[in-house]
Amino acid sequence: MADITLDLKKPLDKMTAKELRDLVINQIPNIQGASGMDKEELIKAIKEVLGITDEEGGASPxxxxxxSMKAQMKEMRAKKAAEGVSRKEKDIxxxxxxxxxxxxxxxxQAS
Known part of the structure; x- marks a missing residue:
């Protein structure tokens, strides 16, 4: 684990595979075979070298x-599908x- 600092313009996940390959080839010589890796492999290798751990599976705040909003939507859809509901109410x-x-x-998306 070398002390490598990168000044990235956007997060690794948002970068294209081509941008990641260029980054690895030019700035992180520790990673071998970058030209043959796909995006997921490149991100995994970069995070490994930089010591970044993934925090997946975290519960959304x-x-x-x-x-509760989805439950409300379900109730509204049921009400909308019911007989005897005016067109104006359905639109609302x-x-x-x-x-x-x-x-x-x-x-x-915010979480």
Whole structure:
């Protein structure tokens, strides 16, 4: 584990395989065979050399909120599908479900 410092413009996960290969070839000579590696292998090798550990499987801080929003969406969809609901009410429910979907996606991305 050498003391290698990299000034990256974006996170490793967001970089393309070509950018990662160039990074390894030019700045991290410890890694051999970079030209034949795919993106996942390159990221794994870079993290190994730099001593970065993955923290996967961590619970989202918004998980409870997301689940409650999804339950609300399910109720709204059931109400929308019921007989005797006016067109105006269906439109309102559809828009509310759409907003909740956007919020859940944003919360999931933020975590």
């Amino acid at each position: 918004y998980k409870a909120q997301i689940l 429910l559809r828009r509310k479900v759409n907003k909740l979907k956007k919020r859940t996606r944003n919360m999931a």
